[in-house]
Amino acid sequence: MTDVLLVLNTGSSSLKFEVFGYEALDKLAKGKVTGIGTEARLSATVVASDVHVDRALAANDHETAMAAVIDLIDRYDDAWRMVATVHRIVHGGADFVAPVVVTPGILDRLAALAPLAPLHQPYNLAGIAASDRLSDAPDIACFDTAFHAGHAPLFQVFAVDATLRDRGIRRYGFHGLSYEWIARVLASEHPDLARGRVVVGHLGNGASLCALKDGASVDTTMGMTALDGLPMGSRTGAIDPGAVTYMLRNLGMGIDDVEHALYERSGLKGLSGLSNDVKALLESADPRAGFALDYFALKVAQFAAMMAVSMGGLDAVVFTGGVGENAGPVRDAILARLEFLRPFRTLIVPANEERMLAIHGKALLEAGRGG
Structure with missing residues (x-):
């Protein structure tokens, strides 16, 4: 058995x-x-x-x-x-x-x-x-939120009053299992980088960045929900909160309509009017596809620079996730916009959230058995 x-x-x-x-x-x-x-x-x-x-x-x-x-x-x-x-x-x-x-x-x-x-x-x-x-x-x-739980208050709060902060309006961050796996790989295979300042891009249909310093999450681009930060396959990423109130008050949209628009009709899909599939956009001759990908690369680079500020420098950029691992032209477009921050190393590390889950599961069972 x-x-x-x-x-x-x-x-x-x-x-x-x-x-x-x-x-x-x-x-x-x-x-x-x-x-x-x-x-x-x-x-x-x-x-x-x-x-x-x-x-x-x-x-x-x-x-x-x-x-x-x-x-x-x-x-x-x-x-x-x-x-x-x-x-x-x-x-x-x-x-x-x-x-x-x-x-x-x-x-x-x-x-x-x-x-x-x-x-x-x-x-x-x-x-x-x-x-x-x-x-x-x-x-x-x-x-997915647990890896970011140790963020300092500066990287955890929104600039809202205490009554809202006390009711859970704060930053949590996501893709933590993916970032935790990357931290383990760096510690095992690139110990010098594991002790350094690394921006990890989990880029896929959902996308975010994490600032890893000494193997721990310092900052990340997603906030209270998995909607914030980078534009994604069909999600907006960061948007002026006033645009949301405008949709509700002036465009006659209900809460469900707004939620559907922000989660399902935006991002690469909304910008291109074609698809949320990066491979399809890369193969398309439609100028809207190129614009959507340029926008994505720009925002990833802008937020990567923000992550570097959070760590006080940049030693490496690591790409993971379906787009990060497989879409070379997208990686190149991001890195071209980060040239001014060189020198830094670039790595591609395959995502393995499933193994990270198995590691956690075994550790919890072992702790329960006292072994």
């Missing part, structure tokens, strides 16, 4: 999973269910037996998708015993600054944070609910 950890990253229409051996955290299986609620499809690889699965799936909700994942594991495992399911949770608020074993009370508190991450939190929690109903293994929640 081999103890394993199941790692889940649940989105609105997708469920990504990986299975890790508990002792060495070796990857045993990985896959995803996409198109939940529409044209669902399960694709997966079981590493040990070299089994590849790719088939349509009748999955109208996350529980059905989760059931298909567990069925796949049961069918192809090699005497695995699932000791925990580890979940990525986007928002932990002010209270959840380390991984926790999920209880009904904790689930309720996390649900209360859903308005701060409407594109993520409800679906992250749906993954927990589905796992809880279908498996006896404990559920462990790990938070």
